[in-house]
Amino acid sequence: MADDGILDCVIVGGGPAGLTAALYLARFQRRIALVDAGASRAAWIPATHNFPVFAEGIAGPAMLDRQRENLAQYGIAPLPARVAAIAKADGHFVLTLEEADEPLRARRVLLATGAADVEPALPDHADALARGLLRYCPICDGYEARGRRVAVLGHGARGLGEAVFLARSYTEDVTLLTLGQPLSTEEEARAREHGIAVVTAPIEALAIEGDRIAALRAGGREHRFETLYSALGLKVRSDLALPLGAGHDETGALIVDEHNRTTVPGLYAAGDVVRGLNQIVVAMGHAAVAATDIHNRCELPTEDEPGGPERPVRRPASP
Template sequence: MAEPGPLDCLIIGAGPAGLTAALYLARFNRRIAVLDGRESRAAWIPTTHNFPLFAEGIAGPALLDRQRENLAQYGITPRHARVTALHRKDGGFEAVLEDDPTPLRARRILLATGAVDVEPALPDHPDALKRGLIRYCPICDGFEARGKRVAVLGHGARGLGEAVFLARSYTKDVTLLTLGQALSEEDEARAREHGIQLLTAPIEALEVEGDRIAAIRAGGAEHRFETLYSALGLKVRSDLALALGAGHDEAGALIVDDHNRTTIPGLYAAGDVVRGLNQVVVAMGHAAVAATDIHNHCELPTEDEPGGPGRPVRRPASP
């Protein structure tokens, strides 16, 4: 039978950040639950070489499997569930679940819902990114693309910025595919400065070889590449926090303090849902910091409970 009363912490999200926070809090002997929407961006990673201890690299699904196995020894199994709303109640929170009429109550929440990459609209391959036909993190695997012929799908500041990053760091053979979007004169000049070729015509057809897109037909001609990256942006899954009024940047990424507290008392955030560098090791660091702060405050009343410290809410700076 479950213990009465609210959880010490409810962790929403079971990617690298959520699972790391669960490990820390389990070892702190805290009453927690982990909700897994099964949409972790890490599950798309073919291989990351930026994760210490794995010289040969490790695939995202394998990393998540290891984390879940580690948690199992503490009796923690993530529950497949989606949270549709968070409400403030009795100094804590109440999480409304999609397919369960009974809400979960917790004194504190750790939001580790991450972000999702915007999928490119490609002929006959609408899910190319999820299928691994296109790469999405040159920080993770750009080193393996050094000296190769690389294309970047994107436009605007983000697309050009990723193309410049690859051209400066790994290869001089970079083409920016703008999917029919025109570039400003300033952006065209910046592309020329870094030797980046531009292909502004819409994509007409694709040629897939094994687990990658090898050729693209655009503007009536075929263009072949060894590696293709998507740089169309992210959709940050911060809606639960935004509905509570949490501080965020223009992209919806949450603003947190040095303890990974959001501007909502008792609500923490870690990983890609937080403004900053989207990397597995960063997400795990966020989680360790947040979980330790949650543990250190578990015996104390929250800011909204009687006797609470009345800590003023830190407001985000103007963008």
Template sequence: MTDLWSTPADVPLDCLIVGGGPAGLTAALYLARFERRFMIADAGDSRASWIPTSHNVPVFAEGVSGKEILARQREHVARYGGRVVHGTVTALHKAEGSFVARITRADANVPIEVRARRVLLATGADDVEPNFPDLPDAVRRGLVRYCPICDGYEARGRRIGVIGHGDRGLGEAVFVARTYSRDVTLLTLGRDLDLDADGSARVAKHGIKIVRDPVIDLDVEADRISVLRTACGAEHRFEVLYSALGLKIRSELAVALGADHDGTGALNVDEHNRTTVPGLYAAGGVVRGLDQIVVAMGHGAVAATDIHNRCELPTEEEVDGGAAKPGA
């Protein structure tokens, strides 16, 4: 990798990667091996770090924690001289054919400005937390799971509660019921759930129970919530709880630049993971689509390769969205 720190400060980076999760670190590995000048700005709050064990990451047959994945990825990037600035990108704008990012560092009071010809946003998302009494951050603390695709297999046949409402909540309850367990309860935590004929038919088909009352008390055993008490005085016991309350997409930087996105804020990208803003790429949980570690890694690899192939092209030429040929 070209020495980032020996190059004059007024020469922009080839790429600034915003976010040090699976997507950003995969992109960093590729760019390092392409010998490109890049920097990773990482706020240190990757959602992947919440994962106790995932069995959906190929090669790790016995499962691997999110923290171990991140640690291994950081060590891998470091072998090629990849550098990480521990801080938050608080502003991003375009100027004179490049991007200018303001980074508030964790180890300094004075923010720094970084110029880069291209930017890859790998900022991810946060789960909307359930409003449990006297129990903040239940998902972040691992008391409630958030990905039945990742670990639903290990919960098969168990008594499962799904926290959610609306189409998203019902959809996840149906997914869990038809895939992993016939004992599924949808908990709306007091929110309305108006079922049309199709929704009622899906509930009946999969034997899903619905609890509409708010939760007023609960019991925690080890690393899980075992009992929920509702306002009507009923107790509900579960072996596994999943939250399906949605995500807060961390796409503010891209949206401020005018990047196209869906109603949730998830960014729309093309087959090269380019956003609609020339020179701005996105990968991982901030992108519309399947929210999985291996998908995020794939996004990072695709974006980094396209960034490398287009490094000698001015970003203004990217308006047409045309793909560059390898080695261009």
């Protein structure tokens, strides 16, 4: 840490993006802190086969452990804490930590806070995930569901879009459970085009029965599936950035430029908190880009500091 107590960068979030950024900045010999509240979405992954190098697949917790072990070689360990707020003062950021006496101060901040899945009301959610009965990402693991009887729980463009993706790519047996929400005429036509069965009746209960998911609807009719994909959406964890005025889309996902800078000078973002494709390799790429730019600009003032470059006019890209 510098004599003034101000770090080069604080990384908020200890998932794949945050740990990758910390590795890069540690190897750049920068003064950093990594704050991790322990809520990485990756920790729920029972096994991913969509991550290069690990041909046999790797579980999310094991992957995070390997990243932390790698980082420990450089004397960096995640600080187990939650950031309550971020403010700017005197040309740097002040990060208030819950249950901590002193804030962290840094000239730049990288948010890698990710997102949280909206969970279906399924008994023993963790066991269903571990057994592959419940899944959240058809891009990551749709291959493992090929040829199976699959249900998609969701409605609107997101639910139907995920059902179409699975039907086009992996299996002809897809049912969309819309939770009582009707489909438009256009949506019905699209479902028929891809051979997707639609159940619009409200679901009274979801249960695990052996190696099947049972979806019970009004009237007592039962539907059984081998895999259930939840397409109920994500809660983007951008709450720390929005009070600073960071640009975002309608879901709260942060808008960044080609260097993963947000619209707030000195504030960067990587991973699922950023608008785009929610994938581990994408999050790591974001982190590498952001960390390299942070290193290259560490001795330079930000756009809102005296002597800094003229701040460009930046407008959010079209959705």
